[in-house]
Amino acid sequence: MRDAARVAREGDGARIDMAGNVAEVLRFILTDFADALAADPAGPDGVPDDLLFPDAYPRKADSADFRARHGQAMRGEVAAAVARVLAAWPGGQVLVLDRGGVLDLRLTLVHAQVRYLRKPRWKSAPPDERYAKKDREVKSLWLQQLELMVTAVVYVDPGKPIIYTL
Amino acid sequence: MHHGGSWIVEIHNDHVNTSTGVSLVLEELIGLSTEDGRQMAEDIYEHGSADFTPVSQAEAERLVAAFQVRGLNAKLRKARRA
Numbered sequence: 001m002r003d004a005a006r007v008a009r010e011g012d013g014a015r016i017d018m019a020g021n022v023a024e025v026l027r028f029i030l031t032d033f034a035d036a037l038a039a040d041p042a043g044p045d046g047v048p049d050d051l052l053f054p055d056a057y058p059r060k061a062d063s064a065d066f067r068a069r070h071g072q073a074m075r076g077e078v079a080a081a082v083a084r085v086l087a088a089w090p091g092g093q094v095l096v097l098d099r100g101g102v103l104d105l106r107l108t109l110v111h112a113q114v115r116y117l118r119k120p121r122w123k124s125a126p127p128d129e130r131y132a133k134k135d136r137e138v139k140s141l142w143l144q145q146l147e148l149m150v151t152a153v154v155y156v157d158p159g160k161p162i163i164y165t166l
Numbered sequence: 167m168h169h170g171g172s173w174i175v176e177i178h179n180d181h182v183n184t185s186t187g188v189s190l191v192l193e194e195l196i197g198l199s200t201e202d203g204r205q206m207a208e209d210i211y212e213h214g215s216a217d218f219t220p221v222s223q224a225e226a227e228r229l230v231a232a233f234q235v236r237g238l239n240a241k242l243r244k245a246r247r248a
Contacts, residue, residue, distance in 0.1 A: 054234065054240075055241065056230050056240070057242065070231045074234060103190065107237055110182055110183060111237055122178070122180045122182070144184070147184060148186065154186075
């Protein structure tokens with residue numbers, strides 16, 4: 001197993017078995033994202049609310065008001081989910097998640113793409129996996145694929161196990 | 167902030183969330199069955215967006231915030247009067 005992960009259903013959640021390098025990269029991506037969420041959103045290392053969350057209203061002014069009312073609490077919920085994933089996983093090659101853990105990891109994998117996409121994710125075209133070469137393209141594709149595997153495995157019939165391979 | 171009236175929550179398709187991920191969020195947040203969640207996720211993928219039944223503005227904002235926290239492209243708009 002080189003650059004690989006296997007995801008299988010376990011209980012009502014998922015079990016991810018990763019190669020050492022995959023575990024290392026995933027841990028880096030999650031830690032980096034947690035740090036970015038904790039940084040000043042207006043600073044160079046932070047993530048502004050308008051890159052994290054799309055406009056809620058058709059009018060920009062209404063969307064800005066929405067962010068003023070809810071943005072901080074929403075950011076706090078995302079940060080809490082990332083923190084729960086990191087707390088449940090010290091960084092070894094096996095990550096076992098219950099249903100709540102799968103939901104937390106899914107949320108994290110979707111939002112963490114903000115670190116690698118040029119545009120907000122709701123405006124981005126997906127990188128072409130045949131030609132993705134740049135580190136940020138490969139990482140965003142990688143996060144999308146892992147998100148697909150982790151969510152799909154929840155719907156797998158436990159009596160007919162399917163293992164998804166990255 | 168606008169007050170009163172009915173507001174519609176919309177979920178829009180994007181290139182980041184997968185259908186299974188959207189389906190899982192719909193089950194978690196609004197209690198859709200697996201089958202209904204999959205159907206709605208398919209509708210969003212095929213038609214570009216899906217609307218929910220109109221609710222109060224406060225409830226619509228609460229739902230949009232919850233969907234956006236989970237990474238979905240959710241918005242709200244004022245419902246037109248019949």
